[in-house]
Amino acid sequence: MLARKLDRRLLAFVVALVTLQATHNALPYLGLRDDSCQTMFSGLTYEARANNHHFVPQRAVSDLWRYVTDVEARIEPAQPASARVGYLRDWLNAEDRRLNTEALRAVVWQICDAGHRVRLRYRDPVTGRMAQAENACDVERLSSPRWAVPVRLYETDLPALP
Amino acid sequence: MIARDARLRVIALLLVPGFVGHFIQLASEDVPWAAWARMRYWNTPGWHLLLPMWVPAVIAAGLAIAVIGLAIRRTRPWMWAVVGLYLAHYLTYPYRIRNHMSHMAFEMTMLGGVWLLGRLSGASDWRGRGPAATKVDRWAVTGMGAVLCVTYVFAGLHKINDMFLSFDPDRSSAVEGLTTFWIYGDLGSVPPRWAMAVATYGTVAIELCAPLVAWRVPKLRVPAVLVLFAFHFPHVAVMNVADYPMIASAFYPALFSPGHFRLLLRHARRPNAWNVTGASLGIAAQLWWIPWWGGLTILGIFVMALWGWAGGSMLRMVWHGRRLRALVGRRALT
Numbered sequence: 039m040l041a042r043k044l045d046r047r048l049l050a051f052v053v054a055l056v057t058l059q060a061t062h063n064a065l066p067y068l069g070l071r072d073d074s075c076q077t078m079f080s081g082l083t084y085e086a087r088a089n090n091h092h093f094v095p096q097r098a099v100s101d102l103w104r105y106v107t108d109v110e111a112r113i114e115p116a117q118p119a120s121a122r123v124g125y126l127r128d129w130l131n132a133e134d135r136r137l138n139t140e141a142l143r144a145v146v147w148q149i150c151d152a153g154h155r156v157r158l159r160y161r162d163p164v165t166g167r168m169a170q171a172e173n174a175c176d177v178e179r180l181s182s183p184r185w186a187v188p189v190r191l192y193e194t195d196l197p198a199l200p
Numbered sequence: 201m202i203a204r205d206a207r208l209r210v211i212a213l214l215l216v217p218g219f220v221g222h223f224i225q226l227a228s229e230d231v232p233w234a235a236w237a238r239m240r241y242w243n244t245p246g247w248h249l250l251l252p253m254w255v256p257a258v259i260a261a262g263l264a265i266a267v268i269g270l271a272i273r274r275t276r277p278w279m280w281a282v283v284g285l286y287l288a289h290y291l292t293y294p295y296r297i298r299n300h301m302s303h304m305a306f307e308m309t310m311l312g313g314v315w316l317l318g319r320l321s322g323a324s325d326w327r328g329r330g331p332a333a334t335k336v337d338r339w340a341v342t343g344m345g346a347v348l349c350v351t352y353v354f355a356g357l358h359k360i361n362d363m364f365l366s367f368d369p370d371r372s373s374a375v376e377g378l379t380t381f382w383i384y385g386d387l388g389s390v391p392p393r394w395a396m397a398v399a400t401y402g403t404v405a406i407e408l409c410a411p412l413v414a415w416r417v418p419k420l421r422v423p424a425v426l427v428l429f430a431f432h433f434p435h436v437a438v439m440n441v442a443d444y445p446m447i448a449s450a451f452y453p454a455l456f457s458p459g460h461f462r463l464l465l466r467h468a469r470r471p472n473a474w475n476v477t478g479a480s481l482g483i484a485a486q487l488w489w490i491p492w493w494g495g496l497t498i499l500g501i502f503v504m505a506l507w508g509w510a511g512g513s514m515l516r517m518v519w520h521g522r523r524l525r526a527l528v529g530r531r532a533l534t
Contacts, residue, residue: 044318051343056347074297076302076355078298091358122242189291190295194243
């Protein structure tokens with residue numbers, strides 16, 4: 039009786055964890071993760087509603103996979119509070135780069151946390167139009183990283199597309 | 201002792217070179233001590249940003265110590281330390297999370313979770329002793345085999361796309377890798393189309409099927425594992441990613457049944473003509489193909505020796521099994 043109960047418990051755990059792993063590895067099709075989902079060397083590419091897979095559909099449910107382009111950031115006060123803030127400001131202003139939305143949030147959050155205001159101009163990845171925030175620290179989608187996510191999910195920055 | 205199940209003991213042993221590959225790759229690519237790595241530390245999102253910078257470093261150092269402890273002592277508490285510290289390492293790693301890292305995280309969670317459930321149920325204690333310790337260890341191995349199969353199935357599934365399956369080396373990493381393999385192996389400068397078909401469609405078929413076949417079809421287990429070794433050889437030889445195949449193969453014992461694995465160990469424990477020849481062929485192949493001398497390509501020599509040893513032992517087991525069956529058959533007839 040005890041042995042059967044133990045078997046049931048262990049089976050339930052194994053099934054639950056394997057289901058979780060399968061869900062995790064399917065995250066690229068939901069636009070929720072690319073790093074470490076076994077896509078290495080796969081050549082899998084995706085957009086919000088399309089990918090190059092022969093039969094698995096793409097339904098991106100977040101902006102984690104998106105990249106912001108044409109970013110111009112100015113911090114106030116202009117003198118960085120630390121070398122770290124100076125570097126992060128330079129990363130935001132890097133030329134010919136596109137910046138992952140979540141990485142951008144993490145960087146803006148750190149600059150705001152150091153006591154700066156961040157004036158941000160960028161091309162919105164959804165509308166394709168230039169947008170502006172007088173102080174990105176006040177805009178949640180530009181300055182609040184998703185702390186439920188423990189690790190990097192996508193490449194932080196990539197060369198700008200031609 | 202780590203476990204009563206021999207498969208788990210061997211997995212724990214093979215994890216040591218797997219972690220060596222992990223450390224070589226992370227140290228050589230991320231170079232955490234370099235100034236520019238500190239910059240990347242800050243623009244990478246994750247929990248490490250909430251921690252002092254020394255915490256991920258201390259966790260990584262702790263993991264390295266636990267792996268050394270596991271290599272020397274090979275006891276359950278050291279394996280517990282590796283499981284716990286690896287999960288902490290994964291959750292605080294400040295750079296790119298590699299494919300092998302999530303695989304390892306799920307394997308460690310499976311092992312730690314089953315052991316913990318066994319402990320909470322009173323079936324086994326922290327040192328792996330108890331009324332149902334063998335049952336708990338067998339469940340852990342079953343779970344690890346399932347995790348391994350899911351990893352391979354998704355690796356194959358993601359590749360069913362027009363980029364990977366094209367025969368263009370600029371689009372398909374399989375054909376690009378194959379071309380590199382062809383050149384460094386002195387086989388020519390352009391691989392033939394049949395080889396491209398094997399590298400693309402064959403990769404998908406192998407990743408989708410071979411681990412599952414090895415796990416669930418005992419008669420085809422040995423050929424399926426040998427196919428996996430052959431499939432990973434170009435990755436080890438010329439693609440500078442020996443860490444991943446080493447880590448994946450560390451869990452291959454989970455594809456065997458307990459009885460089948462005990463039988464294999466009889467042929468693998470001591471040197472014989474089969475496994476020594478296999479290991480020699482493995483080393484020779486890696487030396488022939490080695491594109492440059494680096495951390496992971498040198499690890500590749502060890503990996504190929506190990507696989508050659510394991511492959512030779514498996515073939516010897518099959519050969520002896522056939523001879524034994526033939527002998528029993530002849531005796532039955534007379």
